[in-house]
Amino acid sequence: MKKLTNILITLAILAGFMACQEVKEAGEFDNWKERNTAFADSLNSLTSGREVITASETDAMELGRLYAIETNTSTSITKQYIYVKKLSANQSGLRPYYTDRASVYYYGTYITGTRFDGNFKGLSGALRDLNGSVNLPTEFDSPTEFAVNGNIVSGWKAALQHMREGERWMVYIPYESAYGKSDSGTVPAYSLLCFDMIIDKVKRQ
Numbered sequence: 001m002k003k004l005t006n007i008l009i010t011l012a013i014l015a016g017f018m019a020c021q022e023v024k025e026a027g028e029f030d031n032w033k034e035r036n037t038a039f040a041d042s043l044n045s046l047t048s049g050r051e052v053i054t055a056s057e058t059d060a061m062e063l064g065r066l067y068a069i070e071t072n073t074s075t076s077i078t079k080q081y082i083y084v085k086k087l088s089a090n091q092s093g094l095r096p097y098y099t100d101r102a103s104v105y106y107y108g109t110y111i112t113g114t115r116f117d118g119n120f121k122g123l124s125g126a127l128r129d130l131n132g133s134v135n136l137p138t139e140f141d142s143p144t145e146f147a148v149n150g151n152i153v154s155g156w157k158a159a160l161q162h163m164r165e166g167e168r169w170m171v172y173i174p175y176e177s178a179y180g181k182s183d184s185g186t187v188p189a190y191s192l193l194c195f196d197m198i199i200d201k202v203k204r205q
Helices: 002-024 032-047 055-059 154-162
Strands: 066-070 081-088 101-109 115-118 144-147 168-173 193-203
Touching: 032 066, 032 081, 066 154, 081 154, 154 168, 154 193
Parallel strands: none
Antiparallel strands: 066 081, 081 168, 101 115, 101 144, 101 193, 168 193
16 A cells, blocks of 8 residues: 555655646747737837838937838728837938838847847847947848848848848838748747848949
């Protein structure tokens, strides 16, 4: 009887240990849609109606303040927005047109801060305090060239057409203006994408 009791106690301890391990090893993407939607809702509330539309409004954006940019103009569907924060300005830099190409430094993370793509060691969108003078590209980094009207998500298209050459922005793209409700490569469905972006050069077509 004593032996059976010891076995039962051992099994109970092992079960408890395994349960702790399961909690500890919970997936990074658990409740992913709900968490990303909540993050987007918080960004929307922080903009407090600060939507930029025109070039002059974009140039007047305060450094470090969050703004909204619409990513579509269709009246048949709910409006979609990206949320942007200008970290450094360059009023004399070119702003790419839809038909232009731009070479860009970028660092992409999820809302958790985990990196999923990028070409320099930029800032994580999960950071509370963002500073445009830290983690700048080095001589070992190289920008990537994109066509503004090319195969990039609509959130990127919108951001690039508002940014100027030499500017650095944090850009938050809800899933509706990113990869949507389906996985894309290693990016899970419903992912809000955070980008630290710097336009290096605009190539006018």
